[in-house]
Amino acid sequence: MKVLVLLVLAILLQFVGAIVALSLTKRTKYNLAWIFLSVGFLLIAFQRLLEFIPHVWKDFERNVDTLNIILDVTSAVLFTAGIILIQQLFVYLRRVEKERMETEKKILNAIIRTEENERRRFAKELHDGLGPLLSTVKMSVSSLAQMETSPPASEIIKNADAVITEAIRNVKEISNLLSPHILENFGLVSAINSFISRITPGSIEIIFKTNLKNERFGYNTEVVLYRVVCELINNTLKHARARKIEIHLTRDESFLTLIYVDDGIGFDVREVLSDNTPGMGYANIISRVKSIKGIINVESEPQQGTRVVIVVNAGNS
Ligand SMILES: Nc1ncnc2c1ncn2[C@@H]1O[C@H](COP(=O)(O)OP(=O)(O)OP(=O)(O)O)[C@@H](O)[C@H]1O
Ligand SMILES: [Mg+2]
Incomplete structure (x- = not known):
């Protein structure tokens, strides 16, 4: 049976x-x-x-x-x-x-390239379009300042001159932030150093160490790493309440490794990297790194600081 x-x-x-x-x-x-x-x-x-x-x-x-x-x-x-x-x-x-x-x-690569090209175009328009216009106005105001005028008028002219000088400085700054000419002309290390030097001194200690000299890498690699470092620094300044940032950029035989550490309040990585967070910073960082076939690891715990490691191919375009 x-x-x-x-x-x-x-x-x-x-x-x-x-x-x-x-x-x-x-x-x-x-x-x-x-x-x-x-x-x-x-x-x-x-x-x-x-x-x-x-x-x-x-x-x-x-x-x-x-x-x-x-x-x-x-x-x-x-x-x-x-x-x-x-x-x-x-x-x-x-x-x-x-x-x-x-x-x-x-596709990611194409998107990033288009975005960078657009930024570059804006930066150029600002620098070459608005910049000279403001300089012309400044020259006119300076000529006015040299003329004999009543005290209230010369006060107004002085103020206008100061505002125009500030506007010229701002246009340069915005143009440079949009597409840092220093990155294009002098490479990654100079661009990162320049970005760091613009952060208000005394607000935070930033240590940047690298074994790179004047080596240049592919356009995409340099732009991606530069934008990622800027966003990581911005995040630390905005959210971390940190006292110190350490950035190590190292090149060995065929890889370029970026290690970014801050000693701030940290965050819940899983939550931030999930799709339902409003911030775009980390989503952009990850897609940028992915677009150049790099790998990224983000480690952070509440009150334990943040550590981000990115490895990309040094020969990437
Ligand atoms: N270094 C850090 N220390 C502490 N918290 C951080 C740090 N970096 C990111 N965070 C947390 O992760 C969240 C997401 O960061 P993300 O850069 O993706 O967005 P955001 O900075 O809030 O906005 P956006 O970058 O779009 O302006 C932040 O809101 C913050 O809570
Ligand atoms: Mg951010």
């Missing part, structure tokens, strides 16, 4: 297997694999059925050996062929995933 129950169970399971395998045919590219597997399952179910029938029908006769061997061999061939096709399916899926990731990186 036990044997009978087990046989029925086996037959049922083979049928379920066959149906599941068959249902997968529509979902994947290598659907022949699933057809092979389901036929294999059906053959085994048929084999079990042949074993089951004599238990209920005593007169049933069959040439057990030959048929069993034929069924065994056929199902083995079908299973092997199915498994080989499934293996190819995984190879295919891996290839598709790799291509998808490559495409994603290319």
Whole structure:
């Protein structure tokens, strides 16, 4: 009796297997694999059925050996062929995933490049368009200042001159922030040093160490690392209440490693890196690093400071 129950169970399971395998045919590219597997399952179910029938029908006769061997061999061939096709399916899926990731990186790269080009255009317009206009006004005001005027008028002229000087300085500053010419002309280390030097002295201690001299890297690599360092520093200034920032930029044979540490109040990394936070800073950092095939690790705990490590290929474009 036990044997009978087990046989029925086996037959049922083979049928379920066959149906599941068959249902997968529509979902994947290598659907022949699933057809092979389901036929294999059906053959085994048929084999079990042949074993089951004599238990209920005593007169049933069959040439057990030959048929069993034929069924065994056929199902083995079908299973092997199915498994080989499934293996190819995984190879295919891996290839598709790799291509998808490559495409994603290319798109990110294009977005960042377009963004940088736009920033550069704005910076140029400000610098070459508004800058000279303000300088002309300043010259006129300076000429006015040299004329004989009543004391209230000369006071107004003096004020106007000061405001125009401030406006010229602001235009230069904004233009430089939009697209730092120093990054383009002198490279990453100079640009980071220049950014750090503009932070109000005394507000925080910033240590920047590097083994780079005047080496230049690909445009994307330099822009990405520069923008990331700026955002990390901004974040520390805005959120961390830190006393100290340490930045290490090191080049070895083929990698460029950025280690950024602050001793501030820290934050919950998982929460910040999840998609539902309003800030764009970290999302931008991560997509920028991804666009140049770099890797990033952010470590932070409340009250434990923040540590960010980024490794990129030094030969990247
Ligand atoms: N160095 C840090 N120390 C403490 N908290 C930080 C630090 N960096 C980020 N955070 C926390 O992580 C959050 C997300 O940072 P993120 O840069 O993504 O956005 P944001 O700075 O709030 O806004 P945005 O960068 O778009 O102006 C911050 O709001 C802050 O709470
Ligand atoms: Mg931020």
